[in-house]
Amino acid sequence: MADKLTPERRSWNMSRIRGKNTKPELLVRKLLHAKGYRYRLHGAARGGRLPGSPDLVFASRHKVIFVNGCFWHFHDCRTGQHAPKANAEFWETKRTRTRNRDAEQRRQLESAGWEVLTVWECELKDPSALEDQLDTFLLAPPPA
Helix, strand or coil, X not given: CCCCCCHHHHHHHHHCCXXXXXXXXXXXXXXXXXXXXXXXXXXXXXXXXXXCCCCEEECCCCEEEEEECCCCCCCCCHHHHCCCCCCHHHHHHHHHHHHHHHHHHHHHHHHCCCEEEEEEHHHHHCHHHHHHHHHHHHHCCCCC
């Protein structure tokens, strides 16, 4: 199916997609703040920025959380597996590169002693399960 938008309009639409302060990220932040957790934003930690600029950094716990969109980060859910038909090769390359970059950044963080949790956009549909997942992650003692 051909794109119904002009290239200029498509470019404008794509330029409005944010990488920080997205709705899913704000929802997770609001939930955690209401529960009394305090955090730093976008990879800020003592000593500089962390690899991948995690959305939430819990420096005293040595834990970080990424809030990822299913489509953009190639999640295994229905949304993440949807592949655009227009310009398919471009999207396949872009999404594969994103998945590989995410894995490398996670490896770097873990090798530096950080615990990493990825919250997927589709997981926000069940707030109680999300809350349990976040509590379990943040309250667990660090590995010895």
